[in-house]
Amino acid sequence: MKIATFNINGIKARIDALPAWLKEAQPDVALLQEIKSVDEAFPRTVFEDMGYNLETHGQKSFNGVAILSKLPLEDVTRGLPGDETDEQARYIEATVMGDTAPVRVCGLYLPNGNPAPGPKYDYKLDWMARLYDRAKALLADETTFVMAGDYNIIPQAEDAAKPESWREDALFRLESRTAFRRLLNLGLTEAFRARTQGPGHYSFWDYQAGAWNRNNGIRIDHLLLSPQAADMLVDCQIDKEVRGRDKPSDHVPVWVDLAA
DNA sequence: ATGTCAACAGTATGTTGA
Secondary structure: EEEEEEEEOOOOOOOOOHHHHHHHHHHOEEEOOOOOOHHHOOOOOHHHHOOOOOEOOOOOOOOOOOEOOOEEEEEEEEEEOOOOOOOOEEEEEEEEEEOOEEEEEEEEEEOOOOOOHHHHHHHHHHHHHHHHHHHHHHHHHOOEEEEEEEEOOOOHHHHHHHHHHHHOOOOOOOHHHHHHHHHOOOOOOEEHHOOOOOOOOOOOOOOHHHHOOOEEOOOOOEEEEHHHHHOOOOEEEEOOHHHHHHOOOEEEOOEEEEOO
């Protein structure tokens, strides 16, 4: 089962690039972030005609997440538990009925948190604490799950071309990395690092200042696997070349292949 | 050289968020 995460930065703006990548990459499941659309405005038929089931959790203008799946989806839930007052659409879960095993997929768009410190950063850390609680609950049930999306976290210095320029940024400051480590230390496996070591692997290049041409990137899109899912890990890759195409998102897809 | 993009409100371009 091929499961991808992709921050598309607007479904309307990516209405050609996203289907083109889907046709070529053929993921069974695609977890999308920043659809920047309300549910009613999402162009469903484009994807349904390609054989995808579709579940959205949208919001006007900003944020918004979605799940595309060629396999049946069950038990869809929207929103990250733990704060009834949180109105930002950043989290969706569903169970994908695989041929050999069901897999719970959790699609997330973690808050950016800048400027840090400040209220936006407090929201980010609070959101990460809620995500920790959610992971802990899923682990307690021994659910096979993949928690994937735009984490807005640079895990280590080697995950940035210019780590010094991110030192006090909400994506890299110590409290952010600590919260991410804490999540991993529950017993989750960061899929990319389970298979590939070393610097120079990025999933985001800013639109500004020629970041792509200079390869000034950061790795902030991650797939975290439960122990059961980690046992099924076959491959994990970053589709880097997507960034160099027409009308690209500033992020590229990252995917895992699970023997599920 | 701080060199971009997307959505929105509301009609031209400024604001917001990344």
